[in-house]
Amino acid sequence: MGLPGFLRRPWNSVRFSILKAGTVMNLYKREIERIKRVCYSNDRQIATVIAARNFILNNFAAACSLETLSSRHFTSKFHFLRLFKKYYGLTPKQYLTMKRIEESKRYLKAGVSVAATCYRVGFDTPSSFSTLFRSRTGFSPLEFQKKQFSQSQSAPGSGTCCQ
Amino acid sequence: MKVKVIGIPVQDQSKALAFYTDKLGFIKKHDVPLDERNRWLTVVSKEEQEGTEILLEPSPQNFEPAKVYQKALFEAGIPYTQFNVDDVQAEFDRLRELGLEFSVEPTEMGTVKIAVFDDTCGNNIQIVQLL
Numbered sequence: 261m262g263l264p265g266f267l268r269r270p271w272n273s274v275r276f277s278i279l280k281a282g283t284v285m286n287l288y289k290r291e292i293e294r295i296k297r298v299c300y301s302n303d304r305q306i307a308t309v310i311a312a313r314n315f316i317l318n319n320f321a322a323a324c325s326l327e328t329l330s331s332r333h334f335t336s337k338f339h340f341l342r343l344f345k346k347y348y349g350l351t352p353k354q355y356l357t358m359k360r361i362e363e364s365k366r367y368l369k370a371g372v373s374v375a376a377t378c379y380r381v382g383f384d385t386p387s388s389f390s391t392l393f394r395s396r397t398g399f400s401p402l403e404f405q406k407k408q409f410s411q412s413q414s415a416p417g418s419g420t421c422c423q
Numbered sequence: 424m425k426v427k428v429i430g431i432p433v434q435d436q437s438k439a440l441a442f443y444t445d446k447l448g449f450i451k452k453h454d455v456p457l458d459e460r461n462r463w464l465t466v467v468s469k470e471e472q473e474g475t476e477i478l479l480e481p482s483p484q485n486f487e488p489a490k491v492y493q494k495a496l497f498e499a500g501i502p503y504t505q506f507n508v509d510d511v512q513a514e515f516d517r518l519r520e521l522g523l524e525f526s527v528e529p530t531e532m533g534t535v536k537i538a539v540f541d542d543t544c545g546n547n548i549q550i551v552q553l554l
């Protein structure tokens with residue numbers, strides 16, 4: 261079916277795009293455009309949440325309160341909270357915790373002590389760190405660290421990551 | 424329950440192994456012969472070698488509906504799965520240099536940037552970067 265046929269039968273556009281996949285406009289590209297329109301049309305909101313996420317990523321070790329984040333973007337706390345959750349599916353606090361846990365794994369793998377890791381990634385007390393770490397990973401920080409070392413020693417060829 | 428393996432259907436396992444290691448940079452993890460045609464063949468991310476394995480499964484050759492499904496997804500441009508990268512544009516530049524074909528060039532979609540390439544094994548694969 262050529263272009264003239266398509267123009268005569270616009271209701272057949274989906275089939276047309278499937279036949280011409282990869283060349284101009286396939287079904288998936290149409291969906292991308294549709295979802296952009298439906299979910300991502302507010303550029304200002306998107307810029308706000310992206311900037312907030314980057315702030316969290318760069319400042320996770322310091323205190324990142326909701327007040328700090330929202331005031332940086334001249335929005336109310338609750339409006340900001342809702343926006344962030346709308347676009348990332350997690351609250352800023354959940355996102356911050358996720359980032360801290362992820363970073364703590366890197367320190368633990370590198371052999372940094374549990375207490376030092378806890379403060380380096382921004383948790384207030386080793387006990388709150390351990391509790392959160394266990395709830396997210398299934399292991400206490402110490403168990404996780406021991407497991408990493410035993411794995412790297414038993415797996416051939418993967419020892420370099422811990423040197 | 425744990426997620427240890429996810430499958431990607433491939434039309435030719437040898438070709439798929441070459442593509443996923445040489446071009447995409449994955450590392451072969453398991454390669455167990457099953458019969459004269461099929462292997463239990465898995466690869467892992469270089470950055471997460473203890474992470475989830477990708478099974479390059481020869482389903483399109485062995486099970487007709489898998490072949491039909493793979494073909495329909497491919498023709499609609501729909502990615503079979505997606506991988507996370509730090510920088511979609513940089514990965515796009517690197518892969519295009521290696522001769523890969525992209526059906527979706529780096530595109531921002533709200534809080535993510537995506538691109539879609541042809542894995543030459545019958546699938547579209549999406550790379551995604553969180554913005």
